[in-house]
Amino acid sequence: MIMPVSADKVPPPSDDKRWKIVSATMRRHGYSPNALIETLHTVQESFGFLEDEALRFVAQSLSLPLSKVYGVATFYHFFTLKPQGEHTCVVCTGTACYIKGAKSLLDELHQKLGVKAGETTPDNKLSILTARCLGSCGLAPAVVIDGNVVGNVKTGQLLHHIEAQVNAK
């Protein structure tokens, strides 16, 4: 007899702790396909945008066809798919990070690069996004550069962190 695979057993794409936040939303709804929109909201709030691997993980976990998940993600304007920049910098603007200076980080990016949250530099090198909580509040203010969490970011350091990440590729 073939036992059904529990949705909880769908492995997350990586050991990034933000997947636990996403899984918690799905678990709270019993992995019901009806949890799709709320789960996508959680992904966006945790990651800043909906990347392909996140859509695949959600589709598998909620036993939905990937096409359906893409359909919903592209239909609603409040969801952001992977931005066009070659690199991404997601600034957390959740309470802990906001109190510790997230706004000055965004202001700095705006002043130095001329781009605001949701925008991409004219050379398409870097997209700036925001998230509501990266699950790393102890590291506030935290940003994620190309998927790597950087904590305790001070004003004046963010561009160095971005350059280091971009040059490491």
Ligand code: FES
């Ligand atoms: S509020 Fe920024 S990581 Fe939680």
